[in-house]
Amino acid sequence: MVAHRGREVTTAVDILVVGAGTTGLSLALQAHDHGARIRVVERRREPFRPSRALILHPRTLEVLRPLGVTDALLERADTAPTAHLHLGSRVVETRLADLALPDTAFPHLSLMRQMDVETVLARALADRGVTVERDTELIAARDDADSAVAVLRSRHGTEEIRCPFVVGCDGPASTVRACAGIGWHxxxxxxxxxxxxxxxxxxxxxxxxxxxxxxxxxxxxxxxxxxxxxxxxxxxxxxxxxxxxxxxxxxxxxxxxxxxxxxxxxxxxxxxxxxxxxxxxxxxSLARRFRRGRLFLAGDAAHNYSPATGQGMNAGIQDAVNLGWKLGFVASGSRGESVDGLDTEVLLDSYDRERRAAAHRRLILTHTAFWAEASTSWIPSWLRATAAPRAAPAIPALLGRRRLVAEAIRLVSQLRVNYRRSPLSVEGIPPLRGAPRPGDRLPDAAVSVRGPAERLHGLLARPGVHLLLQRDAALPPDALAAPRVTVLRLMNSPGRGLVAVRPDGHVGFRCGAADPAGLTGWLSLIGAAASPPVRP
Known part of the structure; x- marks a missing residue:
């Protein structure tokens, strides 16, 4: 730490996270657990209250599980919510627990206040030695080619930071977005x-x-x-x-x-x-891009939705988990070797390509849903006030079709989101049939690894990349030398193929038989081959 005319230039930070809401805290946890040194600043002196978000989706709980926070979250949540839907003089009871979602450990919607989510995430971050610096405001930020530069103001004065990355999780009026010159649609x-x-x-x-x-x-x-x-x-x-x-x-x-x-x-x-x-x-609104050089946007700084379908907090957390491991791998790898190569740019650019496309689809979903629930034009008004009460007697039968309800929840909670067009989604040679495609979310399932059947997502509930081998697959020698890779052999899955799972639970690589060169290339592409061990 060196003094410069009343300012301090700090270099012992890999990622400056601006904003300590659920997006910023999740990103800090994910990046920290994948090797990055984190600093989190928040301009507000106290946590923002009251909560605006009240629902956690199944997919959000899935992506947070490897960070070790889901048990604490579920302790504070209502995981068996019941809602009474009033349609004119008719009342329909809707239960949102035990949904027909066998491929997730969380087959329910969870009612939970945003303040409780933030409390759990902040405590987990503090347990890792990272505290939120409140009453600290970002004044300026810029991409400086080989690093990012940020100016902070707090009660201690003005401070200038030079670090590899700055991530704006600072809401709709994002200072990071303004400094990056990124506009809105x-x-x-x-x-x-x-x-x-x-x-x-x-x-x-x-x-x-x-x-x-x-x-x-x-x-x-x-x-x-x-x-x-x-x-x-x-x-x-x-x-x-x-x-x-x-x-x-x-x-x-x-x-x-x-x-x-x-x-x-x-x-x-x-x-x-x-x-x-x-x-x-x-x-x-949707930001025209989620990255400019070493400045990134996540959560409400990158996209704004109506409250319909409860996307805001959930989408921000899922942005954070997608970006956090990528920045963590690059930042920690850069301390051991040069990262000024094509692979690094491909990895960093993949965040914008993956999450901006997903955000655009959510924008269409939420806009349509909000039109139906809030517009005062004659069609939605008639649907709510006249058509819905007349259809009320049929609603229990529709809700009784558990698979139909489950498909709606899959769509809303982003269980259907895939990154098949991402450069990080690679098909090996020969292709593996009958398994999730590269870019797809890995579903939960009962598997046998060391004896009795266990749930797959429980076995993967730790940071890093997971390599799943079929029963007769050869173990690629490079996998043992990659410190961020955990190898599991699925004894109840006959075949010689393998699937590599990214830290955010999406399939990154698969092949139907040994493809050492393909796997090594993919591990190098995502920065897992040369990174130091995952922190506990």
């Missing part, structure tokens, strides 16, 4: 969300979640309030036109107006205490 919504924590009379305090569909939009009540029993979330036409601080709680909503929302929804309950409220302007 998108537009604001004419509708907004109203949030409030309140105590209600005329409803049981331990009641399940309630959903009301009406001509003016949807109204949700979750028993997850932070300052009162209930969290209210309602969609409505914006009272003052499109806002500016998209996704951020704005002006308060008067109690009388909230009571009117409840009355219009047909709910016979009265507000006994209003703890807080806010209107939240919304936009659907």
């Amino acid at each position: 998108g537009r604001p919504y004419a509708e907004e969300v109203v949030l409030a924590d309140l105590d209600l009379g005329g409803i049981a305090t331990r009641a399940d979640a309630q959903v009301f569909a009406g001509r003016r939009g949807l109204l949700f009540l979750f028993p997850l309030g932070e300052q009162a029993t209930w969290r209210l979330l309602a969609t409505r036409a914006s009272a003052s036109g499109p806002g500016r601080n998209f996704g951020q709680p704005g002006t308060a909503v008067p109690q009388a107006e909230l009571q009117r929302l409840l009355n219009d929804a047909g709910m016979k309950a009265r507000i006994e205490r209003l703890a807080w409220s806010a209107r939240v302007p919304l936009q659907c």
Whole structure:
């Protein structure tokens, strides 16, 4: 650490993470566990409250599992949620647990406040010796060819950092994105969300979640309030036109107006205490790119969605897990050998190619869903207020078709996301038939490794690359020399093929018989062949 005219230039950091929400904390954990030295800064003095996100999807729990945090998360979550859907005078009960998802360890939606997710992730990071530096603001950042330069301001003064990478997890008004000169595609919504924590009379305090569909939009009540029993979330036409601080709680909503929302929804309950409220302007936007040189974007800094289908927190965490291992491999490898080669650029560019395409598809999904649940034009209004109540008697039968519901959850939770067109998805020679294709998510399954059957995802719940050998496959000699690779032989899988699984749970390489050159090339491509051992 060297002083320069009142500033300090720090070089003992590989990745500066800007923003300590769920995206930034997840990225810091993933990069740290794959060999990087991390620093996390957050401009807010205290964690952001109240929580806006309330749902964790199955795929999000899967990608967090190797970081050792899922047990703590599930302890705080409602993993057997029940919602009562009010369609006019009809009420339909919907259970969102024990879904027909046999290929995941988490066949349910989990109701959980964002504040609880952040608490678990921050504690895990602190256990690794990394603390969030609060009240520390990024003033400027730039790509300087062979490194990134960032200027920070805190109560201790101004500091300049030179490090390999800066990642902006700093929300819709991202400073990193502005400094990188990366623009947006998108537009604001004419509708907004109203949030409030309140105590209600005329409803049981331990009641399940309630959903009301009406001509003016949807109204949700979750028993997850932070300052009162209930969290209210309602969609409505914006009272003052499109806002500016998209996704951020704005002006308060008067109690009388909230009571009117409840009355219009047909709910016979009265507000006994209003703890807080806010209107939240919304936009659907996508950054034109997720990387410029050594500056990266993740989460809300890279994409903004409506709250429909609960994508925001989940998409950000999945961005973070995708990017974190790649930066970790490059950063830790650079301390042992040069990384100024084509392979490094291919690996770093793959983040934009993989996650921006996935974000674009989610944008279409959430935009369509939000139109159906919030638009006040005549078609969606008629669907909510007239068609849905008439169809209510058929809904239990539809929900009883567990596979149909499961397919919807697969789509919403990103279990169907694949990276088949990624340069990191490589088919060996000869190809392996009957296994997930390169780029696909590896499904969970019962496998036999040392005796009784075990669940595959449980065996892979640690950082690094996992090489799965079929029963009669030859062990590639280079695999034993790659310190970031764990080798498992699946005794209940006949054949001579192998599958290499990336740290984020996607298949990276497969072949139907020994292909040492192909495997070695793929390990070099992702930076696993020459990296130091994974930290415990």
